[in-house]
Amino acid sequence: MTAVAAAPRRATHAPAFRLSFAHLLKSEFVKILTLHSTWWSLGVTAALSIGISLLIAAASRDFGGSFPAANVIVSPTQFTMLVAGILGAIVITGEYSTGMIRSTLTAEPRRGAVLLAKAVVVALVMAATTVVIYAVAIAVTAPLLTSGFDWSDPAQSLVPLVLGVVSMAAFTLIGLGFGFLIRSGAGAIAATVGVLFVLPIVFSLFSFGGPSWQWLVDGAKYLPVNAAALLTAPGGDELATGGITLAAWALAPLVLGWVALRARDA
Template identity: 70%
Template sequence: MTTLAAGPRRSTHTPAHRLTFAHLLRSEAVKVLSLRSTWWSLGVTAAMSVGMSLLIALATSDTGGAMAPTNVILAPTQFTMLVAGILGAIVVTGEYSTGMIRSTLTAEPRRGAVLLAKAMVVAATMMVTTVVIYAVAMAVTAPMMQAPVDWATPADSVVPLGFGVLSMACFTLMGVGFGFLLRSGAGAIAVTVGVLFVLPIVLSLFSIAGPEWMWIVESAKYLPVNAAGALTQPGAQDLLEPALTLAGWVVGPLALGWIALRTRDA
């Protein structure tokens, strides 16, 4: 009697509480896109990107400069990267602060699948938003540029813009990883801003020191923002090293976040 009663409970309980990955993706998309913070973050990113590109185009046209149109579109990334990283962090930590993460993990016990689905949804959202932002920025700055974007030369147009879209997704995924690792909104945001913004400034300060400290300045190229800058530079040739660097900054936090998610209670 005991054996017969225990068998059906084991065979029916797991499927009843396990979602397919497609359902999990839809669930995460609903959660992410229903948050006000998501739309505020995307709105701030769009306003900063288009506004700064417009100001740069106006400034270069007034001074007779000939700044490349692709650089005009990509220049705001050094600021909007912070919003992207913060968005990735708060999407995760918001679930921990409300306790919704427990419901998520009850519906889908495979914690790696939860992390993967959330990362895919947030990255896709940022990539689509960035593509739209670039299109709008190109449209509003085109009348002020001396020359249009040279689409016939991919190295000066498609490649840097494509890496720009990818870089914004990478910054967002870093925030996701730090969010799962730290579970605290303030902590995840602080670490994300520290890595993306503060650390490059700190390393650059060593440029005023003696030659024996130059290795610290040179190591700054392995920071995510500098790797993204190398990838988005029009006409850049050596793309492998910065691409691997940026990928490492994504895989590292996500792997640490996955370990924390697997080993700690929600």
């Protein structure tokens, strides 16, 4: 009896699975929204913003009728910007500290896509949170204001609020860029705080230096916090300067972070 050898099976290989950008965005949303640090950061941002807005609204009766209502809502940005920047930094440095970045880059080898997805997600999360914060702050400060929002004049109402949302998203991207570039949580936070908080103080000190140092004082308006102030000033006439400056500050660390991400191993 002759045994018939079975014909060898041809090896079949499943096509390589490529993670779509939509799936990458979804995974980044899941990661950021399941972190306790994210909710703590957003909670602190909300508490600071609404609390400071209430204090300013209560004191605005003594400021006279010329104090715009929009300033009551956007003024806390000079404090909450730090929390936004730190959130952006820890979103990525946390992955480096735990080693999760290796799993992320294994699932999606296109490193530029990973950086872009994280940038989109953190910016959207911060922007959505800021919208909610502004809505609550407008509602709770309304009884304290002598003159409320004039919604018929967008330059005095809607435009500063929208640009305040954009500014908070930009601060988050600055922190994210430093996170990709430096990788260390402490280092990225230090760089973010330095750019957003320390540099304005340093530049302002030169106002005592006389006319020879005025160029440095004038250059302070090109720092992120002052650019945001130009953007969110009701009826401001330097929106282009503020917008270009803030966009440059948000993009520069991200571009440098992208270069570092491509050049170095995870």
